[in-house]
Amino acid sequence: MAHRNFKKEDFVQDESGQYKIEFQKGNIGEGSDLIVERQKEDGEYETLQAEIKRHEENIFIFWSEPFDGRVIFDE
Template sequence: MASINFSKQDFVKDGDRYKLGFKKNDIGEGVDLIVERKEENGTYTLIQAEINRANDNVLVVWSEPFDGRVVTDEYKQL
C-alpha cells in the first residue's frame, strides 16, 4: 500500500465543510481509499470521511481541515 500525505492548508472551504481533491489518475477510483488523521503525537487515526467523485477527481470531505494521509493499494508506481 502507498500513501499521500496532505496538510490543513490543502483543504478548500465549501460552505460549512472542507474538501480535499485528488486526481483519479493519481489515486485510482477511490473504492478502497483509507483516510487517516495525524494526531499531535505523530500517530495516525483512521477516520470515516465522506468521499465523493466529481469528473476526474476524488474528493475527501470533512467538517474541518486537518493534517493526514490517504492510503490505497490502487496507487500507480511512484
C-alpha cells in the same frame, strides 16, 4: 499500499461550511479501498470515516475541519 500525505492548508471550505480536499484519480487510483487517516499530535495516525465523493476525474474528501493526514490506496 501506497499513500499521499496532505496538509490542513490543502483543504478548501465549500458553500455548506464543510472542508474538502481534492485528488486526481490518476494520483490515487480509482478503487473503492481509500482509507483516510488524520495525524494526531503525537505523530500517530487515526482512521476516519470521511465522506468521499467522485466526480469525473476527481476524488473529494470532506470533513468538518481541515487536518494534516494521508489517504491510503491500492497502487
